Amino acid sequence: MNAPQSEFTYLFKDLPLALDSGETLCPVRVAYETYGTLNHDASNAILICHALTGDQFVASHNPITGKAGWWDRIIGPNKLIDTNKYFVVCSNVLGSCLGTTGPWEENPTTGKPWGVTFPVITVRDMVRVQAELMTYLGIENIFCVMGGSMGGMQVLEWMATYPERIHAAVPIATAARHTAQNIAFHEVGRQAIMADPNWHGGDYYKHNASPDKGLSVARMTAHITYLSEDALTQKFGRNLQERENVTFGFDADFQVESYLRHQGSTFVDRFDANSYLYITRAMDYLDIAARAGGRLSDAFKTAANIRCLVISFTSDWLYPTQENKAIVHALNAAGAPVSFSEIVSDLGHDSFLLALPELDAILDGFIASAAITRGLTDKGSLS
C-alpha cells in the first residue's frame, strides 16, 4: 500500500520528539487535513482524533477507500460541526501508515523502512505530535478536542498532558486504560500477523510481500469486538449467504462469515500490518492513572478548567459504560465541569460512527454551550 496524498509537514526538525520509551524521533512527518478557516484569534479550532485504523480524511473524500470521510456526516458547512464557523483539523496519528511517520516509512539513518526497528510509541506520543502540529498551524489554545475509541484516548491524553491548551474536550466510547480483555484481543491480532510467514520478522517491505492473511484475521477478530451481539444478530442472524441450505463445507455459508471475510480482505488494502502492531501496542500501554500513582483523578488534577463531555453506548462491550464512567468520576473528583451521557444503542462500540439522533443532539448542545463560554457567537466567530 502507498500513503495517500494529503497535506503534510515535517515537525521536530530541530529538537527531536522525545518518546515515552526514552527513544527519540527526528524529523516526524505529519499528514493532516483541515476544513474551514482559522479565525483572527485562532480560537475556533476543533481537533478531531481518529481511531485505531482511522485516518485524517475525517470530512473529505478518502482517496484510498473512495468513500466520504468517516465523520463527514457531522462535519462540514452548515453541519453539526459547522466548518463555516470552526476550523477543523485531523491528522494521521504517529505510527500509522497514511502519511504520518510510522514503521512503513524510511528510517533516514539507514535509508530502509523502519519495520520493527521503529520505536514503540504510546498514545501520549501521538498527542505530542498533534500538539506540535497545532503550534505549527498557529493554534495555541484549541477550542475543542474530540474523538471516539482510540480517538477518545488521545482526548484524555490531551487533558492530562496539555490541559492549558484546550477549552473543551469530548472523549467518546473510550477508556483511560486497556483492560486485560482489551489487551487479549489485541494480542491475538498481533500473533496472527506475526504468524504469517509473509511478515518476515517485520521486514516484509524488502521482500515485496505483506502478511495479508494474518492482518486479515487480526481485523476479523477486532471487528467482532466493534459490534454488539445484538447488532450481529439483527444484521445477519443465521442468514445464509446467497444459498438456500448450508453446503456442509467450509465456504462462507453464513452471511456473517462472508461479511467478516470481506472486512478482513478489504482492510489489508488500506492498512500496514506493522502499523497495526504499533498502534495496538500503544493502546495496550495506555494507563493514564498509572502515571499519576494509580489515581485517575490525580492525572486530571490540572484539567479542572476544561469543559468535558463523556459519551458511552449501552451495548459497547469493548469500552463499556463503566470505563467511561471511571473517567467521569475522576474528572468530578478533579473538580472539572464534566457532563456524561450513556446513549441507548444496540449497535455496539461502532455506535460513535453511526447516525444516532441522540448522539447528534448531545454533541450539538455541548458545542453550542462551549462556544458561548469561548466567546464564539454565531456573528463574531470569524470576525
Added chain:
Amino acid sequence: MNAPQSEFTYLFKDLPLALDSGETLCPVRVAYETYGTLNHDASNAILICHALTGDQFVASHNPITGKAGWWDRIIGPNKLIDTNKYFVVCSNVLGSCLGTTGPWEENPTTGKPWGVTFPVITVRDMVRVQAELMTYLGIENIFCVMGGSMGGMQVLEWMATYPERIHAAVPIATAARHTAQNIAFHEVGRQAIMADPNWHGGDYYKHNASPDKGLSVARMTAHITYLSEDALTQKFGRNLQERENVTFGFDADFQVESYLRHQGSTFVDRFDANSYLYITRAMDYLDIAARAGGRLSDAFKTAANIRCLVISFTSDWLYPTQENKAIVHALNAAGAPVSFSEIVSDLGHDSFLLALPELDAILDGFIASAAITRGLTDKGSLS
C-alpha cells in the same frame, strides 16, 4: 499428535452411519472410557458429553496432558456422581482426534488420512454415534445425559432425537443454536488455521507438518470467549509478566499475553487442526429449532417425559443465560418437567468446569431426585 490409548470399538460396520449431510461413514471407530459398573437392568448409566476440545477422559488420568480428568472433581467413587452407584460413560465425539474417527484418521478407501475430504458432520451426527455406542454397551435407556457447552448441545440433540432413550438430561452453559457472534468467533479461528501455510489445504499430514501457529491463534481467540472480562481482570488485570516495567516491545509484557500464548502453544500438542475445523463447523450448524420449522418447542415435543435441568452462569457471554432460558421456555411449552438455575459466577463460560458449591449442590439434588423417579435407591442400585 497421536491419539491416546483408550477403550475403543468399531460401530456401523454393517449399516453405515447416515450423516445429516447425506454422506455416509463406515465403519466408525469410537474411543471411550467407562467408570463404575452397569447394574442388572442397565438402568444406572450416565452419559457425559464433552465440549469442543474435550475428551473421553472425564474422570481418569489424561495420557496426553498428564492431568486428572476434566470432571474428575465430581465423578468417581463417593463423589457427586458416585461411580459406586452409577455407570458413567464418556466417548470422544465424532470428528475429534482422540481416538474416534475424524479427519486425522485414515480413509479406508484411499489408505490416506481423510483431511478435508472427511464429510462435514453435525452435533446430531455425534449423538448418533453415541447412541450406537450405548446400544453396543447394552444400554437401551440412559439414566442421565449431561454436559456443558458443546456437551450441552449434544444433550439437547439427545432430547430432540432419542427422547425415548433418556430418563433425565442436564444441559449446562449451552445453546440450541449458534448465534451470529458465535459463528463469527469460530470463523476467525478457522481462517487463522487455513491461513497457515502449514495447513496445506488440509493435507498437512502427508507433508509431515501441522498448522500450529494458526491453530494457536484460533485457540487464543476462543479462549478469550471462555472467560468473562471480570475473570480476566481478577486473574491478570494489567499485571506485568516477570518485569517491573513495560519493555516498549512486542514481547509478552502483560501476564494476560503470556497466559494466552501458553494456552495456544500447549493446545497444538493435544489437538488436530482439521478436527478443530470440523467440530467448530458442527457447532455453527446447530439450530435445533430450524429442523422443527423454527419453533424450538416443536423440536422438543417428544421430550415431554424427560426430567431436565438447565444451568447457566451469569457471566457467561458465549452462551448467555438468555440462550439457556430459550431452551427452558421451549421445554416448558413442550410440557417437559424442567428446572432452571442461573448460577451467579464471575468466571465466565468456563464456570461449568470449575468448583462452584452452588453448581455441585444443584447437580447433586437433581441427580438424587431423578434417581428416585428412576427407582435407583442407594440400596437397590447395583442389585
